[in-house]
Amino acid sequence: MRYVQSSVTAETWEPFVVGDRSIGEVHYIREQASDAGRTLVVALWRSSPQTFEYVFEDDETLHLIEGKVQVTYDDGESVTIEPGDIVSFRKGAATTWTVLENSKKLFVVAG
Numbered sequence: 001m002r003y004v005q006s007s008v009t010a011e012t013w014e015p016f017v018v019g020d021r022s023i024g025e026v027h028y029i030r031e032q033a034s035d036a037g038r039t040l041v042v043a044l045w046r047s048s049p050q051t052f053e054y055v056f057e058d059d060e061t062l063h064l065i066e067g068k069v070q071v072t073y074d075d076g077e078s079v080t081i082e083p084g085d086i087v088s089f090r091k092g093a094a095t096t097w098t099v100l101e102n103s104k105k106l107f108v109v110a111g
Helices: none
Strands: 014-018 021-030 040-047 050-055 059-073 078-081 086-089 094-110
Touching (some): 021 050
Antiparallel strands (some): 040 094, 050 094, 059 086, 059 094
């Protein structure tokens, strides 16, 4: 397949499970890189208000489509993300996410 097409109004979602906890829902657009041994994930994620810990396993860049999220690093530094914001996180970053409003993001994981 040469391309995959989706929409921010996707209708098919599945639980997004990290460890043993579901932290929202995900709609995968692409789940593997063209080159073996590399990581590439492109997906939509949505969540209702909640708080959870999250360690980035690879570099991740996101575009918040709707809602409001606060991401706090273990050292206390935080960033508040609002619709239209694009934020990039480095592999290994240990964070706590506080989803303040129903939220949806497009994210790309690469490694």
